[in-house]
Amino acid sequence: MRMLLIHSDYLEYEVKDKALKNPEPISDERKKDRLDEVLAVFISVEKVDESNPEEVVEKAVAEIEDVVKQVKAERVFVYPFAHLSSELASPSVALEILQKIEEKLKEKGYEVKRAPFGYYKAFKLSCKGHPLAELSRTIVPEE
Numbered sequence: 001m002r003m004l005l006i007h008s009d010y011l012e013y014e015v016k017d018k019a020l021k022n023p024e025p026i027s028d029e030r031k032k033d034r035l036d037e038v039l040a041v042f043i044s045v046e047k048v049d050e051s052n053p054e055e056v057v058e059k060a061v062a063e064i065e066d067v068v069k070q071v072k073a074e075r076v077f078v079y080p081f082a083h084l085s086s087e088l089a090s091p092s093v094a095l096e097i098l099q100k101i102e103e104k105l106k107e108k109g110y111e112v113k114r115a116p117f118g119y120y121k122a123f124k125l126s127c128k129g130h131p132l133a134e135l136s137r138t139i140v141p142e143e
């Protein structure tokens with residue numbers, strides 16, 4: 001799994017077209033959304049993650065929580081992003097992993113949103129620009 005973490009004044013998106021034949025079904029309110037004072041986490045789920053999704057979810061949540069605490073972010077935006085890797089996991093596994101990451105972060109008490117999966121989306125992001133505002137993480141399951 002590859003993650004790009006951007007501490008932002010805001011992230012907003014608007015769904016455009018389907019990028020997959022069967023994208024995630026979404027309600028009208030999820031067609032456009034925004035969070036302010038947010039840690040935006042762009043995630044590419046990779047083929048290698050399919051061998052142990054549970055472990056990858058756990059490691060991703062731990063990394064995200066670590067950065068949230070370091071930058072003192074108030075909320076998290078989980079954003080499916082297929083452009084951080086050339087070895088993508090299947091859409092079904094990727095969606096499941098992203099949903100689990102969202103779920104676990106909520107269980108820990110964070111305010112979390114997840115951008116819709118399988119759509120082309122317009123988005124606006126305002127990076128804060130401090131030294132820890134742009135970070136990346138690579139997560140792999142143990143052999």
Ligand SMILES: Nc1ncnc2c1ncn2[C@@H]1O[C@H](COS(=O)(=O)NC(=O)[C@@H](N)CO)[C@@H](O)[C@H]1O
Nearest residue numbers: 019044045080081082088089091094117118119
């Ligand atoms: N492994 C993945 N990790 C994260 N997001 C993914 C993944 N696979 C698919 N997606 C989601 O599905 C959308 C389309 O995925 S894509 O790989 O970019 N494109 C396609 O699969 C098709 N357009 C054929 O190329 C992405 O924008 C993202 O929302």
